[in-house]
Amino acid sequence: MDLVNDFGKPFGVHVTLDVLGLDKKDWERIAAWHGGVAEFITSVALTDERRRHCLDCAEQLEAYLVPVIEQRRRHPGDDLISRLCTAEFDGIAMSNRDVTALIINVLVAATEPADKTLALLFKHLVDHPEQMAQVRRDPDLLTAAIAETLRCTPPVQLIPRQAEKDIVVAGTTVPAGAVVFCMIGAANRDPDAFTAPDTFDIHRPDLGTARSFTAAAQHLAFGTGLHQCVGAAFARAEIETVAAMLLPLFDQVRHTPGSRYQETGLYTRGPASLLLDFTPVTPAMPVAPVRRDVGRD
Template sequence: MTIVNSAFSVLSEDFAADPYASFAWLREHAPVHYEPGIDSYFLSRYQEVKRVLTDHEAFTTETLQVRAEPVMRGPVLAQMTGAEHTAKRKIVVRGFTGQALQDQVRAIRADAAELVAPLLARGRMDLVNDFGKPFAVYATLDILGLDKSDWRQVAQWHSGVAEFITSIGLTSERRRHCLDCAEQLEAYLVPVIEQRRRHPGADLISRLCTAEYDGLAMTDREVTALVINVLAAAVEPADKTLALLFKHLIDHPEQFAQVRSDPGLLPAAIAETLRYTPPVQLIPRQVERETEFAGGTVPAGATVFCMIGAANRDPEAFCAPDEFDIHRADLSTARSFTAAAQHLAFGTGLHQCVGAAFARAEIEAVAAMLLPLLDQVRYSPGFRYQETGLYTRGPASLCLDFTPVHDFTPVRTGIAG
């Protein structure tokens, strides 16, 4: 039986302003919340969210055929199962591990250094818009082997792709805009893919072009879909997590001082940031057969949204979950970027985020570079903090004042501004 609570909606302005204020109420009173306007269910308890994400036969990714495939220009990894999923995921993962990851970390540091250099003298920056967003695109273009001089255009196309995937409701005009962005991104990638087939390098696009699945090379459409998949997965969380990390440390000055004096605590601070305020808030699944949860019944064929932010604040899973604590004993830092992670910021199970190891290396490398460069970090006068996003969520901006450390020489990488 579906129980509709007309007094509450995850689509309301109040929820958009601060979803965290409603999570405890949802877990207690409406753990299977139904939204009639979009005919979908929202799950907020940790165990039920984890159950959905790990049982890929009872809860499938069929919904992504509508939510993602049109802008990915083909099936994405999360839609695949069996041998196809294993083979293609392995190809992508190899691009984020071992020597490839070490090379990426060097490029990440160089990109970040050049981007932050002109900001240091000001003693003020918007960590999201001045640094985080362009940096996230730079780093991803490095992985793919794409020209960073195109970063603004690629960022614009990516924005349309991300809007399509993460919007609960799109007007026909916005839908057309998003599809146009995807089509232009595909047109940009096709000649690159053709060139990499002829002259492969060490980048991820080359790896995809030269890899085989079932004895055959992947088609241009398959490679394009995986490239856009990586672009969306790598860009979307990076700027949000970096800004959220600094926000929480500024709001907890004692822990900030500990991280500054002991950089070995930085991975724990990043892991706690991912638990406390995960950049990906919703993960959709389709229910294959009528299913009972503690809070009600969901019919076959229905869409359920796993509420990652609510699950990560469930007291059944974490002690004092509404407190930011880099020293918490119930969050293993070593496991926090693997399939065994206690938090669910990267999902879990078969379709856990393929770029988790890269995300850790990326955010850790940049934060480790920024922390000693920015002394006495505080919010800029008059700054008012605001988060945005229902599906993915992060600061709209993070305006900071700081005392710059001047003995800093950026590594030149030839990035065009």
């Protein structure tokens, strides 16, 4: 199977649509529109043709969402869109445009890292069979494997920030208003922060697995401090849950012979595909129990 295109991408979209309360029968259309929006947000440069395509995707996605938002205002449910539609601050509710922008933000933030992290997790474990065997024997190691995946190959490679005022960094003046690209991928491989930073090691003592999904994380895959991603706990629960379900079902999992591994993207980065061969677990083979406390500290 192709873990990225056959499973990871549809999985990420389906989970997000569940949270938002959108109809999953429309997932392919929403995924296509979302893909254009994500390309616009995460691209450093776009041709005029690609820019027009991305803006067209945004317009079609907004046209799809507005009737849903208006319906949820009249008949709210327990989904996230309903909560956004009914939320007020000092008696002021968000406009349809505000809610649309937040929905699109959730779609991009929840789906882009999910399929990439899942695929990268399996790639690292397949490339390190001894660590794969350890995780299969001890599901409690899965959190450490995900945290090390995020450190070693963060799905978000850079974060842009705008300088508020002139500042000198390493002898270079960054003028006020300039955009600075903070390279998370490089920071997570800093030899001053991590021993043997280019080595994938789920037993790494300098990672601090227990806090890897909090604002105090040693790695920067979710940002840090006040700028830590609010979806970190959701991402942990999402990836832990599905990985804990898949690992016991894949016996002798390995790269498909002759397959060519390639990563794509600059802002967000991950495998274009991940072709895997495996022996499906049969009913006669024991299946490790899925932890019921995944996502909790």
